[in-house]
Amino acid sequence: MTMASVSTGRGSVAPAVRRSRRRWTGWQFVGPFMVIFTLVFLAPIAYSIYISLFRTQLIGGTSFVGFDNYVTAFQDPQFWSGVSRVALLLLVQVPIMLGIALLVALAIDSGRLYGKSFFRISIFMPYAVPAVVAALMWGFMYGTRFGLIGNINDAFGTSIPDPISSGFVLAAIGNIVTWEFVGYNMLIFFAALRTVPHSLYEAAEIDGAGQWRIISAIKLPAIRGALVIATIFSIIGSFQLFNEPSILQSLSPNYITTYFTPNLYAYSLSFSGQQYNYAATIAIIMGVLTMLVAYVVQLRGMRKEV
Amino acid sequence: MKPNNEVKGTTMNITRRRTIVRTAALAGALSLALAACSSSDDSGAEAPSSEDAAADIQAALDEGGEITVWAWEPTLTQVVEDFEAEYPNVTVNLANVGTSQDQYTSLQNALAAGDGVPDVAQIEYYAIPQFAIGESLADLTPYGAADLDGTFTPGPWSTVKQGDAIYGLPMDSGPMAMFYNAEIFDGLGIDVPTTWDEYYEAAKAIHEADPNVYITSDNGDAGQTLSMTWQAGGRPYTVDGTDVSIDFSDEGTTKYATQWQKMIDEGLLSDIGGWSDEWFQGLGNGTLATLVTGAWMPANLESGAPDGEGKWRVAPMPQWEDGESVTSENGGSSIAVMEASENKELAYAFIDYANVGDGIQTRIDGGAFPATTAELNSDEFLNKEFPYFGGQKVNEVLSQSAADVAEGWQFLPYQVYANSVFKDTAGQAYINSSTSLADGLQSWQDTSVKYGNDQGFSVDQ
Known part of the structure; x- marks a missing residue:
């Protein structure tokens, strides 16, 4: 009885131990990643969601308010004016920027450009300039008293207004962003174009296709993945617009309000208004909104590929 | 116990x-x-x-x-x-x-x-x-x-x-006083204004004589607006513990807003932002003729606008009624x-x-x-002569201003936040002709009331 029970016990225990050790080994490999992933990605998001459910008041302290902050945000005209501003930028500036980047990438890839590495470097250069420096630099160039615009006005007797101190402020910011990121997107497109096998071009030429035909029938379809990726990056970048307006705010305070973009709004809410909970709410809504838009673009962009 | x-x-x-x-x-x-x-x-x-x-x-x-x-x-x-x-x-x-x-x-x-x-x-x-x-x-x-x-x-x-x-x-x-560039006033033969009406007339004369020169610059500054309101007799904030009331439509505030609206509408104010490099240059090179501000200004003028040495003087703050001497604090x-x-x-x-x-x-x-x-009140302090101000005993004017500060002013218990949204609201009056300063102040009031109530104060308007 005892013998039997021991032997059966052994027989059943051994595989169980092996199985559990196997499981443990797997966790050892995944563990370090999971720990870092949890600490760096999941914990901040969870914490933001957690604090967005509370409200801290100067008088009365902290209390749980459920989804009140979300309800407030959906009815907050300042928040939505910021969202519509970045949406407008997204609709106008992103196509222009990606269009220019694509043109430049195609031009460099065509092999007909003289000094192509010079162009590649010089167009990419602005991306290496920190956004803060770029914003300041453009801010000074835009100036009508000492800046480039001022010089143009003096030289030609024109009266161009200071773009950041007028209704053109969003366009002026769009211009800075375009200048900064054309090179980056160009590099993505160019890298994708380099992977297209040359035999395809030769085959097309033998079939009598011209350059435009090659572009529309071979190059563009081949880099569709890169186009979608660049578009998604640009969408995220537009929704997260912060550096440029934040820097230019000191040069044009009345035009760039504290809620000019959603990120700037969240920043002002938390750092000058101490409304950390509401700022977290805004951040989460913006995160979800960005994910939604990016996802829709990805779905549409990838659909035709199949 | x-x-x-x-x-x-x-x-x-x-x-x-x-x-x-x-x-x-x-x-x-x-x-x-x-x-x-x-x-x-x-x-x-x-x-x-x-x-x-x-x-x-x-x-x-x-x-x-x-x-x-x-x-x-x-x-x-x-x-x-x-x-x-x-x-x-x-x-x-x-x-x-x-x-x-x-x-x-x-x-x-x-x-x-x-x-x-x-x-x-x-x-x-x-x-x-x-x-x-x-x-x-x-x-x-x-x-x-x-x-x-x-x-x-x-x-x-x-x-x-x-x-x-x-x-x-x-x-x-920071009892307020008017710092002014005497060279500009002497050059045009204009008397140094003692009332806000004279100040307005001087602003027109100065800007007419040279379109690049303005009597002062203002692109919307919460502290300046509140100090001017304070002097005009406005008391927009009433604070009693956590009970707050905000009213930017009282008589004094309206007096200031109406007068300043004229200055904005007629383009008599430069839009150079205060404390910028341009602003200090303007004070030094005669683009900005006056500065109505706190008594802590002399040291800043000396270090920030060294070109203005010998040109600047200090006079009492312009008054709302002739013959009065009412001032306020700034900073x-x-x-x-x-x-x-x-x-x-x-x-x-x-x-x-x-x-x-x-x-x-x-x-x-x-x-x-x-x-x-x-x-x-010490003689040494009052009698000090400032070379930057052409040897004027500046502290006499400033000390007098300290004694004339109007009483009864209160700040909000969340003034730092309120000031941070001034440009979003009242600041719009400086860039948008369809928004008046009174409208802007009203919208500043609305924002401040909302924030106060959100923060657990009991705010009414």
């Missing part, structure tokens, strides 16, 4: 005095407890404890230690050097983390994080209620600040003293001890040295405008 408390307070005092010699950190923790005790019985125990407080502070100075001070006031650098020379065991880390709003943002961040809070911070008068209500500032009465009644001019003293508590020691004050700061400081005795010793002790003279020599009555 009351006598019992007092006994507890004194025993704690004695215990504390012994422990302070042992470890500074422990003393800090206990002083927190002491502050708590004394605030509950400060009606009775003040007088006997002030001697103890002085002894404690002397002990802290002898013991030495390290404190961190956040301030942007330039004259404090010399004060810190002198203080360290006098008390060799003490190290003061003076850090300029930004001016005004920038520093408050850093301070709020440190407070929210509960880490990196300095021992002492420069806080402008308008910001004191906000930090006091957040219980971020230490009450200075247990350290002997209660004995300072009458040392400072009434305006600044009334803002640092809230109820029975004292939240900071006044460092400088001015206190330095305060933070509640989170672990060495409050030492921190208090420093602010006491800077604002009540030898530091005052050092700072006056550096060009600061003091908030202490003795210095403001």
Whole structure:
């Protein structure tokens, strides 16, 4: 009885131990990643969601308010004016920027450009300039008293207004962003174009296709993945617009309000208004909104590929 | 309960005095407890404890230690050097983390994080209620600040003293005066304006004579607007504990808004932002003819607009009615001890040295405008001739202005936030002809009311 029970016990225990050790080994490999992933990605998001459910008041302290902050945000005209501003930028500036980047990438890839590495470097250069420096630099160039615009006005007797101190402020910011990121997107497109096998071009030429035909029938379809990726990056970048307006705010305070973009709004809410909970709410809504838009673009962009 | 408390307070005092010699950190923790005790019985125990407080502070100075001070006031650098020379065991880390709003943002961040809070911070008068209500500032009465009644001019003293508590020691004050470029007025043969109507006429004449020259610049500044409203008799804020009312439609405010609207509509104000490089250049090169601002300005003019040397003069603030002499305050700061400081005795010793002790003279020599009555009325101070102002005895005008400050002004308990959204609201009147200044102020009021109610105050309009 005892013998039997021991032997059966052994027989059943051994595989169980092996199985559990196997499981443990797997966790050892995944563990370090999971720990870092949890600490760096999941914990901040969870914490933001957690604090967005509370409200801290100067008088009365902290209390749980459920989804009140979300309800407030959906009815907050300042928040939505910021969202519509970045949406407008997204609709106008992103196509222009990606269009220019694509043109430049195609031009460099065509092999007909003289000094192509010079162009590649010089167009990419602005991306290496920190956004803060770029914003300041453009801010000074835009100036009508000492800046480039001022010089143009003096030289030609024109009266161009200071773009950041007028209704053109969003366009002026769009211009800075375009200048900064054309090179980056160009590099993505160019890298994708380099992977297209040359035999395809030769085959097309033998079939009598011209350059435009090659572009529309071979190059563009081949880099569709890169186009979608660049578009998604640009969408995220537009929704997260912060550096440029934040820097230019000191040069044009009345035009760039504290809620000019959603990120700037969240920043002002938390750092000058101490409304950390509401700022977290805004951040989460913006995160979800960005994910939604990016996802829709990805779905549409990838659909035709199949 | 009351006598019992007092006994507890004194025993704690004695215990504390012994422990302070042992470890500074422990003393800090206990002083927190002491502050708590004394605030509950400060009606009775003040007088006997002030001697103890002085002894404690002397002990802290002898013991030495390290404190961190956040301030942007330039004259404090010399004060810190002198203080360290006098008390060799003490190290003061003076850090300029930004001016005004920038520093408050850093301070709020440190407070929210509960880490990196300095021992002492420069806080402008308008910001004191906000930090006091957040219980971020230490009450200075247990350290002997209660004995300072009458040392400072009434305006600044009334803002640092809230109820029975004292939240900071006044460092400088900013009674308003009109700084003007005499060369421009003499050149055009215009009299220096004494009323706001004359100021408006002068603005037109100056801008007509040279379209690049403006009487002053204003692109929307909360502090300036409030000071002008204050002088005009407006009292938009009424604060009683957590009951707040905001009304920007009272007679005085309207008087200011109407007059200033004319200046905006007729393009008589330059849109150069205050304190920018361009602004200082404009003050130096004669593009900006006047500056109605606080009495702390002379040192800033000398350092920021050296080209203006000899051209500038100071005159009393223009009046709303001929023959009146009513002024208001603009800016001015206190330095305060933070509640989170672990060495409050030492921190208090420093602010006491800077604002009540030898530091005052050092700072006056550096060009600061003091908030202490003795210095403001001393002959040496009044008779000082300023070469930058062509030898004018500038302090006579400024001291007079300090005496003429209108009473009854209050700031919001969340003025720092309110000021940060001024440009979003009232600032729009400066760039958009369809928004009047009165509309802008109304929308500033709405935003401030909403924020106040969200924060648990009871705000009406």
